[in-house]
């Protein structure tokens with residue numbers, strides 16, 4: 001689905017990356033543990049998180065992720081927004097909680113793709 | 120070999136916010152070299168985990184990257200507390216990270232196993248009280 005659909009499903013607002021809302025995403029993962037994201041996620045995906053620090057953006061960048069959704073009305077810092085812009089990552093904010101946000105996306109066909117990473 | 124490219128990065132141990140900067144820079148440099156995206160991804164994630172470890176466990180350190188025709192070699196060296204039991208540290212889920220580090224999204228004990236998974240070869244040398252040097256090889 002397109003990032004714009006993720007936005008609609010989650011009643012989310014765009015923090016940065018308006019130009020990329022037409023990009024397609026194929027899988028998503030929800031976690032506040034960046035360690036787990038780094039271990040279990042495939043690329044082309046959306047990260048849903050309630051964690052707010054620069055490492056969220058760096059983790060997404062390392063994983064080639066294209067969109068981060070901050071759940072539970074969390075807002076990223078100006079510094080994080082700058083980092084996301086530099087890396088071309090779309091930032092969205094939703095007031096949904098993690099469980100509901102993931103459920104909505106999953107039910108609409110965005111898969112979990114929880115394969116273990118590696119060579 | 121004369122065509123090898125070398126990068127050197129200092130990793131600041133007092134600034135969690137800037138942790139990962141070296142990995143971001145490496146990723147950019149590897150992209151400019153036009154390497155395969157999957158190889159770039161593996162190298163940068165492995166280096167990022169190592170960089171985070173140097174910040175959260177060792178008070179910072181140095182990262183050196185050498186890119187040759189067929190391999191990316193990443194050396195992460197620190198003068199932190201060292202690792203007493205390397206086999207234990209390599210186990211998935213083993214972590215001595217503090218609750219504070221966990222609240223920042225790290226410390227799941229997956230870093231070293233991840234580094235091993237993402238690289239083609241990994242060497243760890245560590246002396247308690249002196250420091251740790253981890254070398255990662257990613258075939259191109």
Ligand SMILES: Nc1ncnc2c1ncn2[C@@H]1O[C@H](COP(=O)(O)OP(=O)(O)O)[C@@H](O)[C@H]1O
Pocket residue numbers: 035172173176177197199200201202208209213214215216225226227228229230231232251
């Ligand atoms: N550079 C390092 N210096 C000292 N100890 C380290 C270093 N890297 C890893 N360790 C030790 O190995 C353990 C496992 O590391 P890792 O798998 O990355 O998990 P985590 O960082 O989540 O704790 C750490 O909790 C720590 O005790």
Ligand SMILES: [Mg+2]
Pocket residue numbers: 168171172226228229230231
């Ligand atoms: Mg670690």
